[in-house]
Amino acid sequence: MRTYLLNRLWQSALTLLLASIVVFLGVRALPGDPALAFAGEERDPESLAAIRARFGFDQPLLVQFWKFLTAALSGDLGDSTRTGIPVTSMIGSALPVTIQLSVFALLVAVLVGGATGVLAAVRRGRPAEWFANAVALIGLSVPNFWLGLIAIIYLAVGFGWFPASGFVPFTVDPVANLHHLVLPALVLGSGLAAVVMRQTRSAMLESLGADYIRTARAKGLSPRAVVGSHALRNSLVVVVTIVGLQLGALISGAVVTERIFALPGFGKMTVDAVFQRDYPVIQGVVLVTASAYVLINFLVDLAYSLIDPRIRVTGAAS
Amino acid sequence: MTVPISKTAPKMALSVRDLSVTFRTTDGPVSAVDRVSFEVDAGEVLAVVGESGCGKSVTAMALAGLLPGSATVTGSVRLGERELVGASEQALRKVRGSEVAYVFQEPMTSLNPVFTVGRQIAEVLRVHRGMGKRQAQARAVELLGLVGIPEPARRLREYPHQFSGGMRQRVMIAMALACDPAVLVADEPTTALDVTVQAAVLDLLRDLGKRLGTAIVLITHDLGVVADIADRVLVMYAGRVVETAGTQELFDAPRHHYAIGLMGAVPTAARRSEEGRLREIPGLVPVLAEQPAACTFADRCPAADDKCRTAEPPLLPAARPGSAGTHRAACWHPADEEAR
């Protein structure tokens, strides 16, 4: 276990370093000049030079990267070239919004997708399966932005059940916070729910045909115990894998969803930063996202070994 | 005809009468079991033999109503006073695992890989005996000890993949015996095991059956297994019982040509260790849409004539003069000593 953790840590550090190099070079390869964006009206050469000096853009790339890296290691991601606000505090206010949105969307996906997937497997060849398949097909084929717009037009504007846009921090007003997140979470979670449903269904069908299910029935267990405990537990590995693999799609979906619902999250911050060539913010965003990936993958691997005793984390290390 | 009931006669545990099973499939009906009758006494081992596809497993699964919805089951399965054919799913659930328990062929896959063996044994006790967690665990330790697993208290917390095939089959047996069932149905329990382990598992089954008074229905295609542990034998072919006799009687003087074919393929102790399974009788077990008015073995039988192809032979007493008289065979031209 210890060697596994050490291995894992060192792999993660390498991943993060590579991610920072790629994004560092990537943003600088984009056409456009961050100094221009910061300068606004004052575009005389001196003030532009002063701005470049302030953010260090006049120095050689290697020096810039080294400074970025050492500062990042001490928790300083620099200041926004657009607003001058420290990137860490921008992230600090935007990240919770995105995390909350993603977690809710994930819950929607796992609960709705998991339940319909199990239902479709158990009621195989009956109307319930057709229904579940149809829902999954719609969930997969309808793009997020369209679903979002439909939800806003009907559920928010039409019926007035939910706010159409905006965000209230949980600490300010928990009820309003949840109320604002219902539609975004449903919209963002729908695509993943469809994927989870299909994978759960096929995993459950496989489990239900297994010999240990015959044993469970021959033991006199109720259908609920057979399906809900013996078959489902064996299908969870698949579901966890899918969720892990789909988190990338979830995060990019969050960018779109945040824009539709005007949520002040990570997605909006990223899009703004790219349009403004706000190098420090882009770098910070990518670094945090990459860290999130690393962490999530680690959690997924841990979850495996909790669900299936045959998968041992120590074994995975060697 | 009927078994005489006296104070000294062993208690009949299970009585099966004219059990038939037909499956509805997309290719039309499949008649898998046809009017099978037998009974098993407490403490007795009845072997059901036949090649693969003869309907042994379907018969086994039909006993406790474990066949899929596509199966139509008729006839009678009596467990003590109760009729199981046509019983409600709820009633059958109470019977399964507590009064009629099963051990299956594949010990590798028949246990759930994600639960500890302790949990899987305890589960039966909790469902049928209403035991609490503690009590069920304690009993599970006892059961593991009973089936000869060393260090039961420790191994209880392990997962199936941490056991060898033979040990896993012992776990299955412990699980099956947890509620002290009247009938244990073992469907090819040693087929997937190493030859060296087979004998030990068979001995354990027989020993526990006698000690606990469990009636054992042992399904196998291996007459070597039959010779090892069975008291009586039921030979099945294409869904029908073609011969039934005490084990010794059958080995001494098989009457049905199918049984003789199986015998010819019996591996001797020496042959068995190298081959491990039966030599084939030429031809295949037919898959029947409906049961014909003929001997289903006629096409593969060396003694078949027109009568065999146009009339179904009844299962008639076939004992040699002077023997016990439970020997029966369904053959128009039963073999005698010389024919062997």
Ligand SMILES: Nc1ncnc2c1ncn2[C@@H]1O[C@H](COP(=O)(O)OP(=O)(O)O)[C@@H](O)[C@H]1O
């Ligand atoms: N669920 C099913 N649907 C249709 N046919 C089946 C089903 N289960 C078994 N059968 C058929 O019943 C016959 C007997 O099978 P089985 O009892 O498994 O044979 P065995 O003697 O090898 O255990 C075979 O022809 C098989 O194809």
Ligand SMILES: [Mg+2]
């Ligand atoms: Mg079989």
